[in-house]
Amino acid sequence: MTAQAPLDRWEHRVEWPLAVVAVVFLIGYSVDVLEQPHGLTAQVVRVLTALCWGAFALDYAVRLWLAPDRWRWFYRHLLDLAIVALPLIRPLRLVRLVILITVLQKAVGNAIRGRVVVYTFVGAALLVYVASLAVLQAERDDPSAGITTFGQALWWSITTITTVGYGDEYPVTTTGRIIAALLMIGGISLVGSITATIASWIVQRVAEEDTTAQAATVEHIEDLRSEIRALRAELGQLTARTSAT
Amino acid sequence: MTAQAPLDRWEHRVEWPLAVVAVVFLIGYSVDVLEQPHGLTAQVVRVLTALCWGAFALDYAVRLWLAPDRWRWFYRHLLDLAIVALPLIRPLRLVRLVILITVLQKAVGNAIRGRVVVYTFVGAALLVYVASLAVLQAERDDPSAGITTFGQALWWSITTITTVGYGDEYPVTTTGRIIAALLMIGGISLVGSITATIASWIVQRVAEEDTTAQAATVEHIEDLRSEIRALRAELGQLTARTSAT
Amino acid sequence: MTAQAPLDRWEHRVEWPLAVVAVVFLIGYSVDVLEQPHGLTAQVVRVLTALCWGAFALDYAVRLWLAPDRWRWFYRHLLDLAIVALPLIRPLRLVRLVILITVLQKAVGNAIRGRVVVYTFVGAALLVYVASLAVLQAERDDPSAGITTFGQALWWSITTITTVGYGDEYPVTTTGRIIAALLMIGGISLVGSITATIASWIVQRVAEEDTTAQAATVEHIEDLRSEIRALRAELGQLTARTSAT
Amino acid sequence: MTAQAPLDRWEHRVEWPLAVVAVVFLIGYSVDVLEQPHGLTAQVVRVLTALCWGAFALDYAVRLWLAPDRWRWFYRHLLDLAIVALPLIRPLRLVRLVILITVLQKAVGNAIRGRVVVYTFVGAALLVYVASLAVLQAERDDPSAGITTFGQALWWSITTITTVGYGDEYPVTTTGRIIAALLMIGGISLVGSITATIASWIVQRVAEEDTTAQAATVEHIEDLRSEIRALRAELGQLTARTSAT
Numbered sequence: 014m015t016a017q018a019p020l021d022r023w024e025h026r027v028e029w030p031l032a033v034v035a036v037v038f039l040i041g042y043s044v045d046v047l048e049q050p051h052g053l054t055a056q057v058v059r060v061l062t063a064l065c066w067g068a069f070a071l072d073y074a075v076r077l078w079l080a081p082d083r084w085r086w087f088y089r090h091l092l093d094l095a096i097v098a099l100p101l102i103r104p105l106r107l108v109r110l111v112i113l114i115t116v117l118q119k120a121v122g123n124a125i126r127g128r129v130v131v132y133t134f135v136g137a138a139l140l141v142y143v144a145s146l147a148v149l150q151a152e153r154d155d156p157s158a159g160i161t162t163f164g165q166a167l168w169w170s171i172t173t174i175t176t177v178g179y180g181d182e183y184p185v186t187t188t189g190r191i192i193a194a195l196l197m198i199g200g201i202s203l204v205g206s207i208t209a210t211i212a213s214w215i216v217q218r219v220a221e222e223d224t225t226a227q228a229a230t231v232e233h234i235e236d237l238r239s240e241i242r243a244l245r246a247e248l249g250q251l252t253a254r255t256s257a258t
Numbered sequence: 259m260t261a262q263a264p265l266d267r268w269e270h271r272v273e274w275p276l277a278v279v280a281v282v283f284l285i286g287y288s289v290d291v292l293e294q295p296h297g298l299t300a301q302v303v304r305v306l307t308a309l310c311w312g313a314f315a316l317d318y319a320v321r322l323w324l325a326p327d328r329w330r331w332f333y334r335h336l337l338d339l340a341i342v343a344l345p346l347i348r349p350l351r352l353v354r355l356v357i358l359i360t361v362l363q364k365a366v367g368n369a370i371r372g373r374v375v376v377y378t379f380v381g382a383a384l385l386v387y388v389a390s391l392a393v394l395q396a397e398r399d400d401p402s403a404g405i406t407t408f409g410q411a412l413w414w415s416i417t418t419i420t421t422v423g424y425g426d427e428y429p430v431t432t433t434g435r436i437i438a439a440l441l442m443i444g445g446i447s448l449v450g451s452i453t454a455t456i457a458s459w460i461v462q463r464v465a466e467e468d469t470t471a472q473a474a475t476v477e478h479i480e481d482l483r484s485e486i487r488a489l490r491a492e493l494g495q496l497t498a499r500t501s502a503t
Numbered sequence: 504m505t506a507q508a509p510l511d512r513w514e515h516r517v518e519w520p521l522a523v524v525a526v527v528f529l530i531g532y533s534v535d536v537l538e539q540p541h542g543l544t545a546q547v548v549r550v551l552t553a554l555c556w557g558a559f560a561l562d563y564a565v566r567l568w569l570a571p572d573r574w575r576w577f578y579r580h581l582l583d584l585a586i587v588a589l590p591l592i593r594p595l596r597l598v599r600l601v602i603l604i605t606v607l608q609k610a611v612g613n614a615i616r617g618r619v620v621v622y623t624f625v626g627a628a629l630l631v632y633v634a635s636l637a638v639l640q641a642e643r644d645d646p647s648a649g650i651t652t653f654g655q656a657l658w659w660s661i662t663t664i665t666t667v668g669y670g671d672e673y674p675v676t677t678t679g680r681i682i683a684a685l686l687m688i689g690g691i692s693l694v695g696s697i698t699a700t701i702a703s704w705i706v707q708r709v710a711e712e713d714t715t716a717q718a719a720t721v722e723h724i725e726d727l728r729s730e731i732r733a734l735r736a737e738l739g740q741l742t743a744r745t746s747a748t
Numbered sequence: 749m750t751a752q753a754p755l756d757r758w759e760h761r762v763e764w765p766l767a768v769v770a771v772v773f774l775i776g777y778s779v780d781v782l783e784q785p786h787g788l789t790a791q792v793v794r795v796l797t798a799l800c801w802g803a804f805a806l807d808y809a810v811r812l813w814l815a816p817d818r819w820r821w822f823y824r825h826l827l828d829l830a831i832v833a834l835p836l837i838r839p840l841r842l843v844r845l846v847i848l849i850t851v852l853q854k855a856v857g858n859a860i861r862g863r864v865v866v867y868t869f870v871g872a873a874l875l876v877y878v879a880s881l882a883v884l885q886a887e888r889d890d891p892s893a894g895i896t897t898f899g900q901a902l903w904w905s906i907t908t909i910t911t912v913g914y915g916d917e918y919p920v921t922t923t924g925r926i927i928a929a930l931l932m933i934g935g936i937s938l939v940g941s942i943t944a945t946i947a948s949w950i951v952q953r954v955a956e957e958d959t960t961a962q963a964a965t966v967e968h969i970e971d972l973r974s975e976i977r978a979l980r981a982e983l984g985q986l987t988a989r990t991s992a993t
Contacts, residue, residue, distance in 0.1 A: 125953045168435050175442035177423035178912035180670050190903050197910035201939050202946070204446050209947035211447070212454035212702065213954055218370040219458055234972060237479060240486045241975045244493065248979065251497045252986045413680050420687035422668035425915050449691050456692070457699035457947065463615040464703055482724060485731045489738065496742045658925050665932035667913035694936050701937070702944030708860040709948055727969060730976045734983065741987050 020079040027072055035110050038065040039143075042104065046146045047163055070097050104143045126210055133206040137199070141170040144196045151188035158185055174200040265324040272317055280355050283310040284388075287349065291391045292408055315342050349388045371455050378451040382444070386415040389441045396433035403430055419445035510569040517562055525600050528555040529633075532594065536636045537653055560587050594633045616700050623696040627689070631660040634686045641678035648675055664690035755814040762807055770845050773800040774878075777839065781881045782898055805832050839878045861945055868941040872934070876905040879931045886923035893920055909935035 041061040044050060050058060073093055080086035087094075145166040152158040152166075159182045160166050169182040173196050184190050286306040289295060295303055318338055325331030332339075390411040397403040397411075404427045405411050414427040418441050429435050531551040534540060540548055563583055570576035577584075635656035642648040642656075649672045650656050659672040663686050674680050776796040779785060785793055808828055815821030822829075880901040887893040887901075894917045895901050904917040908931050919925050 171439050173912055176912050177418055177421050177442055178914045179423045179425035179428045180914035180916055181425055181428050183914045183916050194906050197912055201942055205943035205946045207446055208450035208453045208943045209950050211450045212457045212947045213950040215454050215458040237483055238972055244490050245979050247493055248982055416684050422666050422687055424668045424670035424673045426670055426673050452691055453695035453698045456695045457702045460699050460703040489735050492738055661929050667911050667932055669913045669915035669918045671915055671918050697936055698940035698943045701940045702947045705944050705948040727973055734980050737983055
């Protein structure tokens with residue numbers, strides 16, 4: 014436990030700074046794709062994006078350095094390496110933003126189902142927005158592309174993540190199709206999370222419905238145990254009295 | 259508890275009147291979209307719709323006024339405000355109609371799974387109908403629209419809510435696409451509810467199947483407790499007899 | 504219990520005869536749609552179909568007659584009436600065929616999950632086959648129809664029930680679209696059943712995995728109870744001995 | 749138990765050799781479809797594929813021979829016979845490769861949910877790859893086919909298994925459509941597995957969340973039992989003492 018402490022302390026300390034970096038990265042990425050800036054703005058965006066990349070790379074290096082068993086950590090965090098190294102999946106850095114959800118949780122409370130709902134909706138919204146940006150960047154320069162505006166990209170993302178897939182718009186480039194595949198996997202997980210949350214709620218309500226069919230809980234067992242303890246105390250008194258005679 | 263009483267009493271009292279207002283609104287909305295009335299009918303519909311809007315706005319104002327902590331209530335009911343203020347999501351007022359389901363519940367009974375099934379089917383039917391009206395109103399004046407009759411709108415709604423999405427018809431306007439996105443989220447929840455209900459049923463049946471693997475219930479614990487109480491009574495008698503000698 | 508006995512006896516007695524009638528109806532329906540017979544064959548098919556209809560109508564009438572509370576039975580079996588009265592949903596008579604599944608169950612055993620899997624697969628196969636026949640009959644005479652052969656109808660049914668919905672083929676007539684809607688609802692239930700079966704299996708396996716986290720079962724409670732009974736017997740002996748001295 | 753031993757021993761012994769044969773078959777199949785080889789390479793591939801077929805046929809024959817009740821085994825392994833006999837479903841031999849997953853499991857551990865996730869992802873990836881090869885082979889020579897390159901086949905597989913189904917590409921041959929149907933069933937199971945894993949996780953977390961609502965576990969029952977045993981020991985001592993006086 015103490016051996017892992019420096020890594021834990023680092024991860025706790027950079028949680029919020031990295032979320033800020035992710036927000037900056039998201040803004041830079043949005044401006045880059047939506048505005049297609051020239052001149053000074055383009056340079057600012059380029060520098061900002063590079064700085065964000067640097068922050069994530071530094072975080073990766075420090076965490077690898079602090080890990081007690083580096084090979085093990087390296088194998089278990091191959092995705093983190095890929096996010097730093099591969100330009101294509103750079104937007105995945107935005108998963109750092111889930112920490113912003115902790116702000117929302119004050120309203121929702123700490124109940125696990127409430128948290129799953131919040132993560133699902135915020136995660137889905139972020140996924141749709143980022144996938145729209147990424148697919149727009151990948152597609153718009155292709156002559157046979159159907160997705161050429163952000164509105165079309167957003168509409169395509171929503172029909173894809175919900176697995177409706179009208180087919181009025183779809184990516185035609187390899188990059189766009191890789192983004193689409195990731196979005197579809199996200200869509201399946203989204204459907205899964207919603208279904209699972211409803212299922213968990215129904216299972217619990219069905220169990221509560223009928224007292225005679227309720228699962229025995231730790232509370233009931235504790236009640237029983239206190240009864241047995243009282244019994245034992247009485248027996249102890251009896252034993253004491255018997256030996257006194 | 260007593261502090262919240264006036265708000266609770268108000269909400270209980272206006273439950274049925276608001277359901278009636280929602281039915282009137284639904285009829286007005288249907289006539290408006292399907293008949294595209296002129297002259298007197300158009301004016302009647304306009305007045306009726308305005309009155310319904312007034313009733314909902316009044317209800318919102320009264321509830322905000324009666325709430326013990328108004329800021330908190332305001333934050334937690336932003337959706338209610340949006341339903342009153344934004345014309346686009348006006349049809350969401352129809353969620354008030356779910357109270358009509360209580361009439362259906364007499365046949366279904368109070369079991370939680372039966373209620374989930376009724377809510378899912380009635381909710382899905384209402385959602386399909388209203389989404390068809392809304393998308394028809396949004397699309398039919400667009401020159402590139404494919405959805406121009408109510409039959410097409412209904413067919414599109416059904417293929418969308420089930421996430422089949424043939425793509426023979428799809429909305430092309432921004433308003434239509436926002437309605438589509440809401441319908442898709444409804445479709446995912448619909449699939450989720452059906453799956454969850456089946457899952458809950460199977461889990462329960464599997465548990466019932468094998469007595470030796472049945473989860474211990476409160477009933478079993480109660481049986482145990484009465485045994486221990488009998489034991490304690492016997493011991494009490496013994497103690498009394500011992501102290502008597 | 505005794506009041507409902509005649510109805511129960513009738514339903515039990517006609518179970519297999521009605522399944523045979525359903526098979527005859529299925530064959531007649533298949534020949535009618537696939538062969539589009541003329542002359543004598545057409546007449547034989549027409550007579551057979553009429554006889555099947557008569558058998559189902561008779562069964563409905565007898566059951567209504569035998570029901571202890573006829574109004575109640577009438578309300579609860581509106582779907583049965585619709586199957587007899589409405590030509591469009593005639594194929595639903597084939598749900599009688601599920602009884603044939605009992606033959607398959609010898610291989611599967613009586614476990615609830617095995618039965619759900621068998622019902623799901625046999626039901627899905629039957630649904631796909633009947634929906635293909637029905638949509639082919641509804642569509643093929645329409646000049647704008649894409650579904651004109653049984654192969655196309657079958658392919659369309661499969662893409663629809665799995666909610667994939669490529670959109671290369673889709674119904675264009677009202678009858679075809681009603682069949683499609685029923686098939687989609689079937690598809691959602693199919694997906695739901697498969698998911699629910701897997702979920703139930705995982706939940707059970709997770710519970711079995713870790714003994715200390717296993718839910719207490721009736722068996723454990725029975726063990727406890729026999730311990731308490733032994734304790735009580737010993738105490739009884741002690742009491743007897745004490746009163747003997 | 750001893751009667752089935754030779755069959756069990758054989759199956760255990762050929763597990764890894766058959767996985768190697770499956771890998772060779774996968775490579776041969778990939779080269780055959782992707783390279784469309786001529787001359788010597790084509791002959792090597794043909795011989796390799798025939799050898800693989802021979803190995804699977806031999807395995808089937810030996811297992812049938814070793815089975816204690818051959819008819820029963822024959823009925824329960826009709827799918828195995830079909831895999832050996834029907835060229836169309838030859839790729840199903842690759843299910844043998846799931847044994848390679850045991851290598852991956854060292855990293856994942858033995859927890860049932862971790863294993864379901866690994867099986868789902870590896871199985872889905874293998875299914876997508878093999879379905880892409882099979883559909884490409886079936887479609888590319890058809891003049892009306894849309895799927896003519898491996899990239900298109902892969903894109904089609906992914907949109908199909910996730911049930912998105914844009915409809916920009918779809919099989920037109922009968923063979924291709926049978927492959928598509930199998931892939932869709934795989935897609936539904938994939939969605940089901942992911943949903944079920946999430947559901948199981950949420951159900952467990954919800955149960956852990958609130959101690960007073962936790963299901964009683966075997967551990968709690970064991971605690972109770974040791975209390976009762978202590979009680980019984982004390983009572984035994986008391987009895988001994990009473991009889992001593």
